[in-house]
Amino acid sequence: MPRIGIVTDSTCDLAPEWLADNDVKMVPLKVLFGEESHLDWIDMTPEQFYAKLKTSPMLPKTSQPSPADFAGVYADLAEQGCTEIVSIHLSAALSGTFESATIAAADSPVPVRIVDTKSASQATALSVRAAVDVRDAGGSAEEVEATARETAESCKLYFVLDTLEYLVKGGRAGKATGLAASVLNIKPVLTFSDEGTVEPFKKVKGLKKAMIVLAAQVAEDSENGTVALTIMHGAAPHLADGMRASLDLAGADYELVSVGSVGAVIGTYAGPGAVGVAYHPVR
Secondary structure, eight states: OOEEEEEEEGGGOOOHHHHHHTTEEEEOOEEEETTEEEEBTTTBOHHHHHHHHHHOSSOOEEEOOOHHHHHHHHHHHHHTTEEEEEEEESOTTTOTHHHHHHHHHHTOSSOEEEEEOSSOHHHHHHHHHHHHHHHHTTOOHHHHHHHHHHHHHHOEEEEEOSOSHHHHHTTOOGGGTTOOTTGGGEEEEEEEOTTSOEEEEEEEESHHHHHHHHHHHHHHHTTTSOEEEEEEESSOHHHHHHHHHHHHHHTOOEEEEEEEEOOHHHHHHHOTTOEEEEEEEOO
């Protein structure tokens, strides 16, 4: 039986333990505090990142993996007996990671199918999880790729930031750049466009109300069927608890897949105190 390798990058925000248990190879991005370089999720956990973010006099920067980083992983999987590889990544509109994977795929010893989820964090993770399920059920590389793409296309991601400072200074704010989030405690609910860029969904006064608005959207989207849902937070588990309470109060029909932290690379742009959900219809 053909063996299918699955590769992703660290911005999926799946813990290394989960990735190892599910035979998924992860290529990390880097977070840089001045001259200090840290591998996302490898030598800098979310907890370590947010603690350092509070005390650092400078804003961190991020760096994408090189084509050589991907080439090494693809070659290793080929040596281990994989006949094809499906590589699933964050939005190409936000990072050159997708391009690096594509360049490496051209010289891979086995065929590599690259998937642009046009999203990030736990939304990308949902595509990875769906791909793993199909692979483990004996699906072909074509079926694994198709499932990852279909999941990405049907997935919605909504998130609330405590401040837009990090998103704007990091150059990832997209159409949300002009939101006056600091005025009168306005909290923007953000989402991803079909092109994979960040865009505003609604502006709401106060974090609690923002989570209520977000939960109401999930409830509306689940009226015709249950959604598989993840909750993500920026080192703020109490916000994840509040998000789940809001979902239940709104009557959202969901299956909770996971509650997870936003890692260092995504956290560089989201900042501390972020909370959000990603979800797609249950098949």
